[in-house]
Amino acid sequence: MFKPPIAVTLALLSVLLVSGRADALTYPVRGVPVLTDNGLYRGGEIKPSKCPGGALSIESTAAAKRTLAALWRCLNTSWSAHAKRARLPFAPARLVVLTKPARFCGKSWSKDLIARYCPATKTAAILVNDKYYLRTREIYHFQHVAGIYGTHLQHVNGMERGFEALPSRNQAERFEKERRWSLQARCLGGVFLGSVWETAGEGSEGWPALLELVKANGDHNSKTRRHFGKGGNIVHWLDRGFRSGDPGSCNTWKASSARVA
Numbered sequence: 001m002f003k004p005p006i007a008v009t010l011a012l013l014s015v016l017l018v019s020g021r022a023d024a025l026t027y028p029v030r031g032v033p034v035l036t037d038n039g040l041y042r043g044g045e046i047k048p049s050k051c052p053g054g055a056l057s058i059e060s061t062a063a064a065k066r067t068l069a070a071l072w073r074c075l076n077t078s079w080s081a082h083a084k085r086a087r088l089p090f091a092p093a094r095l096v097v098l099t100k101p102a103r104f105c106g107k108s109w110s111k112d113l114i115a116r117y118c119p120a121t122k123t124a125a126i127l128v129n130d131k132y133y134l135r136t137r138e139i140y141h142f143q144h145v146a147g148i149y150g151t152h153l154q155h156v157n158g159m160e161r162g163f164e165a166l167p168s169r170n171q172a173e174r175f176e177k178e179r180r181w182s183l184q185a186r187c188l189g190g191v192f193l194g195s196v197w198e199t200a201g202e203g204s205e206g207w208p209a210l211l212e213l214v215k216a217n218g219d220h221n222s223k224t225r226r227h228f229g230k231g232g233n234i235v236h237w238l239d240r241g242f243r244s245g246d247p248g249s250c251n252t253w254k255a256s257s258a259r260v261a
Contacts, residue, residue: 029180029253034162040153041248043086048245049078051196055203056145058138064128065097068145074196075149093152094123101127115144117151119160124148139204140213143238146189153188153247154181175226179260180252182228183237187250190241197242207242211235220261230261 029035053070057063072095083090101109104125105118114133115126126145127133133141154160163181168174193200197207204210218231228234236259240249252260 028255028257029166029177032162032166032253034158035166035253036251038157038159039086039088040157040159041251043082043088043247045245046078046082046191046195046247047085048195048198049074049081050198051078051200052202054196054200056138056141056200058134058136058141061099061128061134064133068097068126068128069095071142071145071200072149074200075146075192078192078195079149079153089156089158091122091156093117093149094121096123096125098125098127099129115148117148117155119155122152122155124152137205137213139201139206139210140217142193142201142204143186143189143210143214146192147182147186148189149192150185150188154185159184176257176260178227179229179233180255183233183260184250184252186234187237187241187252188247190238190243191245191247191250192241194242194245211239214238233259233261 051071051074053067054074055067056071057067072093076092080090080092082088096104098104098109101113102125103109104116105120105123109116109127113127115124117124126148154163163177166177168177201207215231215235218234219226219228220230229237237250237252241247
């Protein structure tokens with residue numbers, strides 16, 4: 001899974017980049033409009049589109065790279081059109097497909113890292129190798145790739161600044177804010193997947209099978225790494241985006257702590 005943005009490039013800010021300041025972080029998040037009332041929520045539903053070349057493959061490295069590139073083009077096209085209609089900030093994201101770990105975004109590729117997004121260059125890197133990608137059921141990668149693009153949308157819409165500025169009084173609060181970030185990216189990924197599933201998901205095991213896989217891969221069994229959320233909550237936000245088709249359904253910052261646990 002990809003890591004939250006605090007591990008990527010930006011240094012933690014000492015004050016909120018909004019009017020006023022937060023003396024203590026409370027959940028749901030309040031007083032940070034760039035997160036809770038972002039214009040992304042008011043853009044309406046994304047329009048359905050076709051993505052016939054975006055049916056992901058794990059048959060070989062070459063096939064994986066080809067289908068990843070096709071799905072990424074669909075992501076750029078769909079979100080660009082949506083941003084234009086809704087008058088939202090947008091810049092396309094670049095994709096780099098790696099076949100072995102390599103230095104990216106000024107940092108070494110850490111152990112067990114699958115993908116990383118670099119805000120400085122608006123580029124995502126995905127590692128395609130026998131250790132993980134080519135041994136994982138192809139349907140699982142749909143939500144993974146679309147979720148990485150969700151992180152890009154958070155960045156171009158200014159959310160990352162607000163996220164980085166949120167204080168955390170302890171590890172539990174730090175993990176919760178990271179889960180709100182990660183679950184929002186998953187939900188935005190679901191919004192896109194719902195808009196192209198008729199073609200991109202054609203021939204796959206189907207959406208329910210994907211949700212079953214996602215639910216089994218939550219981090220609820222971990223006592224030390226709670227960045228991503230329980231399987232049931234990941235399913236909730238991913239499916240919520242998929243069925244609504246609306247980024248406005250992805251406001252994890254106003255959700256209860258239980259819904260982002």
